[in-house]
Amino acid sequence: MATPLLEVRDLGVRFTTRDGQVTVLDDVSFTLERGERISFVGESGCGKSMTALALMGLLPAMGQVSGGSINFKGEDLATASEARMRQIRGNEISMIFQEPMTSLNPVFTIGRQIAEVLQLHRGLDRRTARARAIDLLEAVRIPNAAARVDDYPHQLSGGQRQRVMIAIALACEPEVLIADEPTTALDVTVQAEIFALLRDLGAKLETAIILITHDMGAVAQMAERMLVMYAGRRVEEGRVADIIKAPAHPYTRGLIACVPHISTDATRRLERLPEIDGIVPPITSFGRDACLFAPRCGRASEVCHGERPAPAGVAGHKAHSVACWHPHEGGA
Amino acid sequence: MAVRAGYALALLLAVVILNFTLIHIAPGDIADTIAGDMGGATEEVMAQIRADYGLDKPFPVQLGIYLGNVVRLDFGYSFFFNTPVTSLIAERLPATLLLVFTAQIFALVIGVVLGVISARRPHGLLSHFVTLLALFGYSAPVFWTGIMLLIGLSLLLPLFPVAGMIDVALIDAPLWRQYLSVAHHLFLPALTLASIFLALYSRLTRASMLEVLGADYIRTARAKGLSERDTVYRHALKNSLGPVVTLAGLQFSAVVSGAVLVETVFSWPGLGTLALQSILARDTPTILGILFFSALVVIVGNLLTDLALRLIDPRIRGGGG
Amino acid sequence: MAGDLKISEPEPQAPRAQHPFREVLQMFVGNRAAVVASVILMLIVLAAVFGPILYPTDPFEMVWAPFTPPGTDGFILGTDYLGRDMLSGLLNGGRVSLTIGLVAALMSVFIGISFGALAGFYRGVVEEVLMRITEFFQVLPTLLFSMVIVALFGASLTVVTIAIGIVSWTAVARITRAEFLRIRELEYVTASRAAGASNMVLMTRVILPNALPPIIVQAALMVGSAILFEAGLAFLGLSDPNVVSWGQIIGSNRTYILDASFTVTIPGLAIFVTVLSISLIGDGLNDALNPKLRRR
Ligand SMILES: Nc1ncnc2c1ncn2[C@@H]1O[C@H](COP(=O)(O)OP(=O)(O)O)[C@@H](O)[C@H]1O
Numbered sequence: 001m002a003t004p005l006l007e008v009r010d011l012g013v014r015f016t017t018r019d020g021q022v023t024v025l026d027d028v029s030f031t032l033e034r035g036e037r038i039s040f041v042g043e044s045g046c047g048k049s050m051t052a053l054a055l056m057g058l059l060p061a062m063g064q065v066s067g068g069s070i071n072f073k074g075e076d077l078a079t080a081s082e083a084r085m086r087q088i089r090g091n092e093i094s095m096i097f098q099e100p101m102t103s104l105n106p107v108f109t110i111g112r113q114i115a116e117v118l119q120l121h122r123g124l125d126r127r128t129a130r131a132r133a134i135d136l137l138e139a140v141r142i143p144n145a146a147a148r149v150d151d152y153p154h155q156l157s158g159g160q161r162q163r164v165m166i167a168i169a170l171a172c173e174p175e176v177l178i179a180d181e182p183t184t185a186l187d188v189t190v191q192a193e194i195f196a197l198l199r200d201l202g203a204k205l206e207t208a209i210i211l212i213t214h215d216m217g218a219v220a221q222m223a224e225r226m227l228v229m230y231a232g233r234r235v236e237e238g239r240v241a242d243i244i245k246a247p248a249h250p251y252t253r254g255l256i257a258c259v260p261h262i263s264t265d266a267t268r269r270l271e272r273l274p275e276i277d278g279i280v281p282p283i284t285s286f287g288r289d290a291c292l293f294a295p296r297c298g299r300a301s302e303v304c305h306g307e308r309p310a311p312a313g314v315a316g317h318k319a320h321s322v323a324c325w326h327p328h329e330g331g332a
Numbered sequence: 333m334a335v336r337a338g339y340a341l342a343l344l345l346a347v348v349i350l351n352f353t354l355i356h357i358a359p360g361d362i363a364d365t366i367a368g369d370m371g372g373a374t375e376e377v378m379a380q381i382r383a384d385y386g387l388d389k390p391f392p393v394q395l396g397i398y399l400g401n402v403v404r405l406d407f408g409y410s411f412f413f414n415t416p417v418t419s420l421i422a423e424r425l426p427a428t429l430l431l432v433f434t435a436q437i438f439a440l441v442i443g444v445v446l447g448v449i450s451a452r453r454p455h456g457l458l459s460h461f462v463t464l465l466a467l468f469g470y471s472a473p474v475f476w477t478g479i480m481l482l483i484g485l486s487l488l489l490p491l492f493p494v495a496g497m498i499d500v501a502l503i504d505a506p507l508w509r510q511y512l513s514v515a516h517h518l519f520l521p522a523l524t525l526a527s528i529f530l531a532l533y534s535r536l537t538r539a540s541m542l543e544v545l546g547a548d549y550i551r552t553a554r555a556k557g558l559s560e561r562d563t564v565y566r567h568a569l570k571n572s573l574g575p576v577v578t579l580a581g582l583q584f585s586a587v588v589s590g591a592v593l594v595e596t597v598f599s600w601p602g603l604g605t606l607a608l609q610s611i612l613a614r615d616t617p618t619i620l621g622i623l624f625f626s627a628l629v630v631i632v633g634n635l636l637t638d639l640a641l642r643l644i645d646p647r648i649r650g651g652g653g
Numbered sequence: 654m655a656g657d658l659k660i661s662e663p664e665p666q667a668p669r670a671q672h673p674f675r676e677v678l679q680m681f682v683g684n685r686a687a688v689v690a691s692v693i694l695m696l697i698v699l700a701a702v703f704g705p706i707l708y709p710t711d712p713f714e715m716v717w718a719p720f721t722p723p724g725t726d727g728f729i730l731g732t733d734y735l736g737r738d739m740l741s742g743l744l745n746g747g748r749v750s751l752t753i754g755l756v757a758a759l760m761s762v763f764i765g766i767s768f769g770a771l772a773g774f775y776r777g778v779v780e781e782v783l784m785r786i787t788e789f790f791q792v793l794p795t796l797l798f799s800m801v802i803v804a805l806f807g808a809s810l811t812v813v814t815i816a817i818g819i820v821s822w823t824a825v826a827r828i829t830r831a832e833f834l835r836i837r838e839l840e841y842v843t844a845s846r847a848a849g850a851s852n853m854v855l856m857t858r859v860i861l862p863n864a865l866p867p868i869i870v871q872a873a874l875m876v877g878s879a880i881l882f883e884a885g886l887a888f889l890g891l892s893d894p895n896v897v898s899w900g901q902i903i904g905s906n907r908t909y910i911l912d913a914s915f916t917v918t919i920p921g922l923a924i925f926v927t928v929l930s931i932s933l934i935g936d937g938l939n940d941a942l943n944p945k946l947r948r949r
């Protein structure tokens with residue numbers, strides 16, 4: 001393939017707070033091919049959502065892209081105008097969120113909320129858009145779609161609402177779908193259904209998917225490649241099969257060690273890893289020149305505390321890179 | 333809705349009973365008043381008047397008779413105006429309704445617009461202006477605001493008429509000219525009355541809007557590629573109206589109270605000016621009738637509020653009621 | 654503490670003051686508008702209390718030519734349509750307005766707290782009945798109702814005060830009830846109950862002190878609205894005719910706004926500044942007592 005669909009290079013994001021600037025994302029890079037599925041993993045607060053929002057041009061008001069580029073089909077989204085971003089959002093790149101209960105507008109029917117994107121980006125009239133909305137509801141496997149199209153969000157279950165969100169996101173057949181922890185708030189059985197739906201529809205529409213999750217099981221099931229983030233940085237990237245088999249970064253090893261953690265209490269965030277002591281450092285230290293994982297790492301040496309490790313290829317694997325002074329080598 | 337209506341009727345009934353009882357236990361009665369008007373009367377005449385008005389019967393019987401009449405919308409006869417109370421009120425009620433509802437709509441529309449604009453720049457100049465306006469609206473006596481507007485915009489700068497509801501010269505003019513004249517007369521009183529509530533609504537709109545703008549579904553709207561304007565005015569606004577409409581509903585009693593003062597300032601021929609006249613004349617049948625109808629205005633206002641809330645929020649619509 | 658066996662457990666301590674007084678005072682003093690408003694209100698109160706003593710002109714007596722403009726012939730605020738001294742009217746009127754405002758507000762706060770506390774504490778039928786009564790008073794157009802009471806029972810200061818107090822308590826009742834509903838479920842209340850505290854003690858000593866912050870804010874605002882209410886009645890000519898009040902000066906002079914608008918403007922400003930100061934103090938109290946809500 002020539003150029004990838006999406007190529008993010010050295011993306012940096014900063015927040016401007018009352019106490020000055022803080023780094024939220026530091027040199028995050030990855031590529032995404034057409035129809036490919038990649039997963040972002042890492043503990044809460046590592047910057048996964050911020051990466052996604054940066055791609056969408058939806059950073060919170062205090063945040064701004066401070067460096068790097070987001071190359072999407074030959075266009076740099078990091079410098080694109082707001083008007084151009086509006087054309088792309090919901091049309092070429094769309095996003096679904098963690099909270100299906102609150103992500104739909106309670107005062108409009110779901111049909112209208114789906115039709116809205118079609119009217120906006122496809123220029124459909126009301127009638128046609130509504131008919132399309134019914135098709136889409138069927139596609140996301142909402143039973144009796146023709147009748148449900150006039151329902152309000154509060155008449156739907158959490159899983160159904162997330163399906164509606166998927167219908168909205170896929171309505172314009174985007175090239176990229178970002179799913180930010182789409183099942184965290186849902187029952188386990190519903191989680192599996194949502195993942196299956198995402199995979200099937202993604203394949204059918206040739207939509208590339210960025211799946212953000214804590215759930216290593218979902219990663220294995222959903223994605224071809226994965227990107228492990230820690231404290232606003234990419235610490236490891238590669239094919240899912242390679243990384244799960246032989247994680248090179250001590251942090252990744254810790255994450256994988258808690259795979260059986262598919263608890264029924266899915267709404268609870270994974271605040272800290274049972275296998276790794278300590279917590280994600282405060283955001284104020286995200287920009288430091290050091291390995292930010294060092295304080296929690298059993299393998300840390302002096303260099304880890306004083307210098308930033310550069311990403312390097314992992315021997316024996318294609319396209320597997322790790323940013324660590326003392327990576328694990330060979331099998332787990 | 334049927335339950336609400338039934339409940340509203342019960343409230344009205346309570347209003348009638350309370351007021352009737354109050355007037356009964358107050359010292360003096362109609363006979364005294366009429367006698368006072370006539371400059372004194374003999375005991376026989378007094379007794380005759382009392383018999384005419386049914387005042388010689390026991391209180392529960394009087395109340396029963398009165399309630400029976402009220403059900404037939406018969407509020408008795410005003411000895412002061414020499415007219416049946418019902419027709420007296422029918423003549424004045426439309427003016428008050430016009431004033432009260434126009435003021436509420438003024439206050440809501442202007443208040444919501446100011447609130448939304450200041451929510452989009454919570455620390456901007458307009459935001460501070462809204463806060464100041466809120467303090468003014470709450471703190472200035474409404475009759476004084478009215479007089480100040482009157483001095484400024486009717487006397488110094490003769491833009492608006494000083495008093496009344498319509499230009500009497502237009503009695504034979506085409507209807508649209510008359511409507512226009514009413515609107516012209518209505519503007520200052522309605523604005524004055526709205527000034528109490530306008531800033532209240534804009535402050536709440538601002539707070540409610542700021543909360544809604546942080547909601548997940550607003551992020552969804554942005555992620556769809558909607559423009560900022562559509563996001564704010566289509567998605568956020570409808571969601572933030574609920575608390576404002578609820579507040580507006582709670583204000584109806586205060587709006588009617590304010591209307592009494594505003595009507596007096598602008599000589600607006602509504603229930604308020606009638607109330608003052610009949611109270612000064614101790615014209616009890618008229619007073620009772622006015623209290624009934626003004627409570628009715630408040631209750632109807634509350635029902636309309638409920639209806640508006642249902643239109644805004646499907647989650648309320650879903651439940652029974 | 655641990656291991657110490659005590660025969661009589663001390664009553665579980667309710668968090669009596671959620672916001673220690675000093676902290677509240679500091680927050681309040683940090684609010685410049687509220688401080689300025691407090692100073693202004695203090696001056697107004699002082700003027701109302703001592704003014705009529707230091708400036709003993711009779712506010713009812715015709716002392717000079719009508720409509721003497723402010724600052725002429727030694728009349729700082731001029732004279733009204735009957736040639737009465739405006740300054741004297743304002744000072745004496747301040748006494749009446751402030752007194753009625755304060756007493757009527759106290760009365761409505763008392764009624765409101767009683768209704769709200771009983772409704773929130775006992776729930777069930779009591780709550781149902783009390784809240785229905787509250788709703789009833791919300792439906793009643795308050796000013797009209799007070800006008801009628803004053804007309805029926807005579808326009809004395811007492812009647813006017815009662816007529817205001819009796820219709821103005823619904824907001825306090827709603828706030829108190831909400832606070833009681835919230836606080837009665839808290840741990841320390843259950844603990845006090847378990848320790849055998851009577852209902853009366855629970856209501857007045859345990860729950861009420863903790864429910865006070867929002868009630869205090871509302872009470873401050875009530876003083877302002879009672880002053881406005883009294884001014885409205887007086888403006889309509891329904892207040893005690895034997896005393897001057899600010900609203901009454903406006904009402905009696907308003908026919909002559911063309912000749913001398915100051916006779917209306919000045920007492921209106923007095924009401925406005927007084928009520929504005931009280932609202933600002935209320936805002937300041939609100940911020941000081943609910944630090945979490947400050948950002949609004
Ligand atoms: N609204 C916000 N205000 C302040 N800090 C924020 C906000 N949102 C996110 N952050 C900070 O940005 C960092 C990245 O957050 P996020 O991308 O949401 O993490 P993740 O999605 O990986 O859990 C976190 O450290 C978090 O503390």
Ligand SMILES: [Mg+2]
Nearest residue numbers: 048049050180
């Ligand atoms: Mg996240």
